[in-house]
Amino acid sequence: xxxxxxxxxxxxxxxxxxxxxxxxxxxxxxxxxxxxxxxxxxxxxxxxxxxxxxxxxxxxxxxxxxxxxxxxxxxxxxxxxxxxxxxxxxxxxxxxxxxxxxxxxxxxxxxxxxxxxxxxxxxxxxxxxxxxxxxxxxxxxxxxxxxxxxxxxxxxxxxxxxxxxxxxxxxxxxxxxxxxxxxxxxxxxxxxxxxxxxxxxxxxxxxxxxxxxxxxxxxxxxxxxxxxxxxxxxxxxxxxxxxxxxxxxxxxxxxxxxxxxxxxxxxxxxxxxxxxxxxxxxxxxxxxxxxxxxxxxxxxxxxxxxxxxxxxxxxxxxxxxxxxxxxxxxxxxxxxxxxxxxxxxxxxxxxxxxxxxxxxxxxxxxxxxxxxxxxxxxxxxxxxxxxxxxxxxxxxxxxxxxxxxxxxxxxxxxxxxxxxxxxxxxxxxxxxxxxxxxxxxxxxxxxxxxxxxxxxxxxxxxxxxxxxxxxxxxxxxxxxxxxxxxxxxxxxxxxxxxxxxxxxxxxxxxxxxxxxxxxxxxxxx
Amino acid sequence: xxxxxxxxxxxxxxxxxxxxxxxxxxxxxxxxxxxxxxxxxxxxxxxxxxxxxxxxxxxxxxxxxxxxxxxxxxxxxxxxxxxxxxxxxxxxxxxxxxxxxxxxxxxxxxxxxxxxxxxxxxxxxxxxxxxxxxxxxxxxxxxxxxxxxxxxxxxxxxxxxxxxxxxxxxxxxxxxxxxxxxxxxxxxxxxxxxxxxxxxxxxxxxxxxxxxxxxxxxxxxxxxxxxxxxxxxxxxxxxxxxxxxxxxxxxxxxxxxxxxxxxxxxxxxxxxxxxxxxxxxxxxxxxxxxxxxxxxxxxxxxxxxxxxxxxxxxxxxxxxxxxxxxxxxxxxxxx
Numbered sequence: 001x002x003x004x005x006x007x008x009x010x011x012x013x014x015x016x017x018x019x020x021x022x023x024x025x026x027x028x029x030x031x032x033x034x035x036x037x038x039x040x041x042x043x044x045x046x047x048x049x050x051x052x053x054x055x056x057x058x059x060x061x062x063x064x065x066x067x068x069x070x071x072x073x074x075x076x077x078x079x080x081x082x083x084x085x086x087x088x089x090x091x092x093x094x095x096x097x098x099x100x101x102x103x104x105x106x107x108x109x110x111x112x113x114x115x116x117x118x119x120x121x122x123x124x125x126x127x128x129x130x131x132x133x134x135x136x137x138x139x140x141x142x143x144x145x146x147x148x149x150x151x152x153x154x155x156x157x158x159x160x161x162x163x164x165x166x167x168x169x170x171x172x173x174x175x176x177x178x179x180x181x182x183x184x185x186x187x188x189x190x191x192x193x194x195x196x197x198x199x200x201x202x203x204x205x206x207x208x209x210x211x212x213x214x215x216x217x218x219x220x221x222x223x224x225x226x227x228x229x230x231x232x233x234x235x236x237x238x239x240x241x242x243x244x245x246x247x248x249x250x251x252x253x254x255x256x257x258x259x260x261x262x263x264x265x266x267x268x269x270x271x272x273x274x275x276x277x278x279x280x281x282x283x284x285x286x287x288x289x290x291x292x293x294x295x296x297x298x299x300x301x302x303x304x305x306x307x308x309x310x311x312x313x314x315x316x317x318x319x320x321x322x323x324x325x326x327x328x329x330x331x332x333x334x335x336x337x338x339x340x341x342x343x344x345x346x347x348x349x350x351x352x353x354x355x356x357x358x359x360x361x362x363x364x365x366x367x368x369x370x371x372x373x374x375x376x377x378x379x380x381x382x383x384x385x386x387x388x389x390x391x392x393x394x395x396x397x398x399x400x401x402x403x404x405x406x407x408x409x410x411x412x413x414x415x416x417x418x419x420x421x422x423x424x425x426x427x428x429x430x431x432x433x434x435x436x437x438x439x440x441x442x443x444x445x446x447x448x449x450x451x452x453x454x455x456x457x458x459x460x461x462x463x464x465x466x467x468x469x470x471x472x473x474x475x476x477x478x479x480x481x482x483x484x485x486x487x488x489x490x491x492x493x494x495x496x497x498x499x500x501x502x503x504x505x506x507x508x509x510x511x512x513x514x515x516x517x518x519x520x521x522x523x524x525x
Numbered sequence: 526x527x528x529x530x531x532x533x534x535x536x537x538x539x540x541x542x543x544x545x546x547x548x549x550x551x552x553x554x555x556x557x558x559x560x561x562x563x564x565x566x567x568x569x570x571x572x573x574x575x576x577x578x579x580x581x582x583x584x585x586x587x588x589x590x591x592x593x594x595x596x597x598x599x600x601x602x603x604x605x606x607x608x609x610x611x612x613x614x615x616x617x618x619x620x621x622x623x624x625x626x627x628x629x630x631x632x633x634x635x636x637x638x639x640x641x642x643x644x645x646x647x648x649x650x651x652x653x654x655x656x657x658x659x660x661x662x663x664x665x666x667x668x669x670x671x672x673x674x675x676x677x678x679x680x681x682x683x684x685x686x687x688x689x690x691x692x693x694x695x696x697x698x699x700x701x702x703x704x705x706x707x708x709x710x711x712x713x714x715x716x717x718x719x720x721x722x723x724x725x726x727x728x729x730x731x732x733x734x735x736x737x738x739x740x741x742x743x744x745x746x747x748x749x750x751x752x753x754x755x756x757x758x759x760x761x762x763x764x765x766x767x768x769x770x771x772x773x774x775x776x777x778x779x780x781x782x783x784x785x786x787x788x789x790x791x792x793x794x795x796x797x798x799x800x801x802x803x804x805x806x807x808x809x810x811x812x813x814x815x816x817x818x819x820x821x822x823x824x825x826x827x828x829x830x831x832x833x834x835x836x837x838x839x840x841x842x843x844x845x846x847x848x849x850x851x852x853x854x855x856x857x858x859x860x
Contacts, residue, residue, distance in 0.1 A: 039696055046817075049607055131575065139572070190609065209608075209615065210817075211809040212695050237690050237807040245677045246690040246807075405557035405822055412561075444570055 038230035040505075040521060043237045043252035047210045050193030053178045054127055054135050059424075059514045062175040064213050064234055066515040068110075069178030069198030072101055072120070073169055074517075078278050078509050079331060080428025082169055086115065086179055086199065087157075096164030096467040101172075103155040107222045109181035110203045117151035122182040124149050124159075137176035137426075141167075164467050167429045174427045175515045201227040201519035210236055221519070228507065228522035240372070247272065247500055253523065254501040254508065260318040260377050266500045273503050276320050279329045279494040280512035282433070283375040283422040285366075285386060286449045289488050291417050292364065298356035300487035303418075304342035305349035306393045307386055307490050315385070316377055317495045324491035326480045328433035331512060332425065333469075334476030339484055341491070349393045361394025367411065367419035368401045374497030374514075375422035382492075383420055411448045421448060424514060430476045435460045438483060451488035526850070533843050540839060541832065545597075548831050549590055552824055558582070559606050559822040580606055582824075593828065602833075603825035605818075612829045616811070620833065621704025622692060623803070623810035627795040629707075629726050630733035635788060638738040642745025642784075646753060647772050657742065664739030673732045673805035680728060687727050690807040694721050729806040733799055737791035744787045748780040755779075781852055789845030793838035797831075 046060045053065035074085035087101040107115040127138035128146060148160040161168070171177065184197035196204050199222070202215035212235040217227055235252065237243040240259050246252040248269070258266065258274070266272045285307070287300045294300060309323040322330075325341040353359065366387055369379030376382065383399045390397045397418065402410060411419050423446075425432050436442055439460050440452040456479050463475040483489075499510055507520040560576035577583050581592070596603055602612040641661070645654040680687040692706055693699045699718055702709045707726075710719040752758065753776050761771050800812030811830060818826035849856045 041695060043690070050609075136572065194610075206698075208618070208698075208809070210619070210814065211691065212698075233695050235691065235695055235807075236809075238804050238813070239807075241674055242677065242689060242805050242807060245674075245681055246688075249681045249685065249689055251688055251690055251695075403555075403820075405562050405820060406555060409557045409561065 038523070039233065040229050040231070040254060040518065040523060041233045041235055041252045042518075043235050043243050043246055043255045045236070045238055045240070045243070045257045047236045048207075048213060048234075051196040051204065051207070051213070052180070052193035053176045054123075054138065054180070055193065056176070057136050062513075062515040064215070065178060065196065065198075066175050066200075067202045067215055067232065067518050068196050068200045068204050069175075069180065070200050071173050071175070071178050072103075073173040075173050075428070075511065075513065078511060080170070080173075080280070080512065082173055085173070086120075087172075090169055092168075092467065097161050099159040099161065099168050101157045101159075103157065104222060105155055107199050108220060109184070109199050110197045110218060111181050111184055113181045113183045115179065115199055116154045117157045118154075119182050120157045120179060121149045121151055122185070123179050126185065127177075137174065141171045141174070141177075141427075164465050166464065166467050166472055167427065167431060170427050170429050175513070201517070202232060205231075212236070223519065227519040229518065232518055244500065247502070250502075254499065254505060256497070256499045257372075257374070258498040258500045259372075260316060260320070260498060263318040263320070263498055271503050272500055273505070275499040275501065275508060275510050276496040277374070277499065277510035277514065278331060278512040279321055279496050280331060280428060280514075281375040281422055281424040281497075282324050282327055282329060282494055283382075283420070283492040284324070284327070285490040285492065286411070286416070286419045286421055287488055287490065288414055288416055288418065288449050289452070290414055290450045293356075293358060293362045294364070294417060296356050297486055298352050299358060301342070301485075302349040302352040302356065302393065303390065303395065304487050304490050305345045305352065306395070307342075307389045307492070308344040309341060309490075309492050310344065312382060312385055313493050316382055317493055318498065320498065321493050321495040324494050325484070327437060327483060327489060327491055328425070328430060328480075329494040332428055332430050332433060334430035334463075334473040336477040336480040338477075339480060342487075346389075346392045353393060353395075358394075361396065363396040363398065364390075364417040365400050366390070366397035367407065367416045368399050369404075369420045370401050370407060371404045373422060373424075375424065375493075375495050376420060377495075379420050386420075386490075412444065412446075414448070414450050416448070419448065426513065428512065430472075431460070431464060434476065434479055434483070435464065438488065449488040451483075451486065453482060453486055456482050456486075530843070530847070533846070537836075537839055541835065542594075544835050545594065545828065545832055546590070548828050549586075549593070552819075552822070552827050553586070555822075557822050559824060562820075562822050563607060593825070597829075597832075602829040605826050606823045607818075607821050607826075612826055615826075616814070616830065616833065618701070618704055619809060619811040619814040622808060623796060623799055623812060625692075625705045625707060626726065626729055626733060626799060626802070626808055626810060627792065629730040630795055630799075631737060631788065631792045633730055633734040634738040634741055634791065637734070638741030639745050639784065641738075642742040643749055643772060643777065645742070645746045646749035646776075647768070649750060654746075658746065661739040661742045664735045665743075667735055669732055669735070669801045670805060672735060673728070673802060676728045676732055677805075687724055689728070692722065692725050692808065693718070697721075729802050729808055732806070733795060733802045737788075737795065740791060741784065741787055745780070745784050748783045749776055752776045752780040778852070782849060785845055785848060785852070789841050793841050796837050796841075797834040 044060060048061040048064050049058050050056050050061055051065055053062060053069060070086050072085055072087040074083045076083055086104050086107065088104050089102040091100050103117060109115060127135045145161050145163060145165050146159055147162050150158040152158060178198060181197040185192055188195050194207065201218055201221050203218050205214040205216045207213045212233050214231065214233050217230045221227060237246055240257055243255045244258065244262060247255045263274055266274050287294045287303060289295060313319060313321060313323055323341045325339045326336055328335060366383055368383030369376050372378060387397045387399055410416065423437055437446050438451050439447065440457050443450050459475045459479040463472050466472040466475060501508065504523050504525060505521060506524050507522050510516055559582065560573045560580060581589060604611055605615060641657045645657045648654055677689045681689040699706055699709060702712060706722040710722055758771060758776060761775050797812065799810055800816050803810040803813045815827055815830040818830065
């Protein structure tokens with residue numbers, strides 16, 4: 001008897017579910033709530049780690065903090081030129097040791113605290129006093145170079161440096177150096193990342209981890225007439241195709257991480273449009289200079305000639321972006337315009353291999369990235385294309401792959417012969433590409449190819465403390481020349497990461513750094 | 526009975542200790558240092574070393590392990606290396622999200638699977654039997670990933686009747702009380718939101734139910750066939766009892782034990798194995814929580830997350846074992 005009741009109960013329940021479902025489908029799009037025009041749902045692949053920009057390193061965190069906070073100096077709309085932010089003017093002393101900023105007056109933090117020179121000082125003192133693992137970006141960009149922070153009056157800040165730091169102002173525009181409310185920092189302590197308070201266009205409202213972050217309009221924003229939206233919801237949809245589906249159904253208004261293979265179908269959809277992020281990245285095949293035949297510069301050059309980068313760009317990147325000649329994209333100042341990519345020339349590649357004594361080719365490992373990145377949409381397929389290019393000149397490449405963290409760790413230890421990888425710049429400075437990726441100091445961290453050239457090292461160090469623009473660019477130009485000849489990489493492409501949104505979205509301009517300010521975005525019905 | 530339950534609960538201890546040890550060593554055996562992953566590609570060696578120390582990862586394994594177990598005994602699941610939040614706090618919403626999804630999925634799987642199995646057995650070798658079992662075969666071998674995306678394409682994009690992502694309309698969020706949104710919306714009497722919750726559950730729960738449904742249908746069929754060939758069934762039919770009652774009362778009752786066992790196991794699998802479904806449908810559940818923790822080498826989250834799932838698994842099995850006695854009075858756990 002008991003059993004009968006049980007199965008009857010299930011029957012009723014299933015009936016109820018079906019009926020509710022049937023009922024729901026007739027009520028068509030009851031959700032949406034009519035307020036859609038003022039709320040933007042931005043769907044992305046992963047959640048933020050913390051909303052305290054000073055302590056994080058991941059792009060998904062900056063994507064949100066960039067809208068809650070302001071930096072002293074802002075990057076241009078779609079470039080890394082400098083524009084006034086919380087500071088209206090800035091200047092450097094003759095000797096390159098004193099940097100002065102005039103601050104914007106009348107700005108308030110979301111909690112009502114005044115923004116002034118004291119607030120700036122509190123933030124810098126906080127970063128300065130912390131250790132490297134806590135304030136990672138502060139230490140990597142400024143280290144111990146800031147000796148003193150002076151506040152001659154309420155709206156002037158003066159930094160005294162121990163030695164000249166060429167990218168000082170550029171660094172100030174980076175998302176991690178956003179100014180937080182001193183009062184909230186004190187009150188929240190370690191929990192500040194869960195309750196961020198800044199001066200930005202949007203106020204923090206709610207965070208449901210791995211699901212959504214909601215920010216609402218800051219009515220008293222200093223930049224009048226902005227923001228145009230009432231609310232932005234950053235939501236997480238991990239799978240690329242599912243994210244696109246959510247855009248098509250209207251559950252999301254704007255999505256990033258669009259597969260290049262889907263760009264065409266989006267552009268053909270009358271309700272949708274695509275956006276392309278200006279490239280601040282590079283995708284490359286690393287050729288570990290300490291392993292087997294790759295020790296020979298000639299071999300590395302031959303491999304450079306062997307790869308058809310143009311075809312890669314067309315096939316895997318929707319043709320958006322450009323073939324890479326240098327380890328950094330052209331928007332970066334100091335880019336060497338006179339250098340051209342190694343042309344696709346398998347015949348020449350074979351000749352060089354012959355010269356190097358590898359007439360019959362050789363066998364190497366080629367590692368394929370297991371995760372998609374804007375610069376590497378499909379590691380496996382790109383590896384296969386490179387593999388067949390290599391095969392054409394008699395080099396047998398065996399494709400291998402590991403789970404992502406393992407991949408990076410093993411590559412860092414120099415265990416890969418050749419491997420796919422890439423880099424997205426943080427601040428658009430040449431140092432952030434060349435020194436970080438190819439200097440001998442970076443061996444064991446980001447110089448995965450173990451490339452070492454004393455001359456390049458000298459040039460890169462000198463550029464770090466050269467304030468004069470022309471001279472600095474010259475140093476970087478020279479370094480790129482040598483790097484191209486040494487060929488520790490096969491630079492592949494500078495991609496333009498694709499985003500997609502509803503047709504009604506206007507004023508959205510994706511920023512090369514990947515941190516978008518949404519204050520100019522509006523939804524036109 | 527009580528002593529049996531107590532004995533089973535005591536047996537949990539070695540199981541969990543063993544499991545915690547296995548997980549503890551396995552995640553440390555995979556290459557990759559959490560400090561490196563947290564600090565990102567740019568980190569210097571000094572920073573990594575110093576963070577490693579701060580996280581206590583430079584201690585010998587036994588110190589780390591006993592420290593972890595000691596905390597567990599006081600109910601402290603530890604702190605996420607990445608977000609620095611207590612895991613017990615972080616875990617709850619993920620757990621309830623998965624629980625709700627798995628419960629609905631297993632109910633669908635039971636209702637459809639058991640009935641399909643019964644009818645197949647009843648009308649053995651009929652067209653229904655053949656097609657149901659063919660469908661079950663397809664169901665067992667269906668890639669969830671593909672199925673999920675096809676569901677989205679059909680129901681969300683082509684017909685536009687069901688949503689594709691998440692648990693709620695994020696433009697009109699639900700006030701969470703228990704974390705089980707079906708209950709939360711019912712308690713608050715918000716019928717429109719209740720409907721939204723059900724709509725969000727529809728696609729992922731069907732995707733998740735596919736495999737267990739197929740397995741349950743096959744087990745039900747074979748178990749029923751065996752029972753229906755026995756003498757007492759022939760007697761019942763000879764008595765002139767209606768076939769419906771013969772099947773649904775006499776046969777099912779005797780065939781239900783293996784079915785129940787499979788349901789218990791499948792439900793356990795759903796709790797930990799919903800990760801693909803959770804990824805495609807952006808369901809903020811515990812599978813994804815642990816999966817992401819693996820990517821970040823967030824040891825405490827992986828350890829505690831797996832432990833919780835294991836605990837649930839063991840508890841479900843215990844409940845199933847106890848249900849045996851309810852269904853079949855011949856089964857006793859006295860001694």
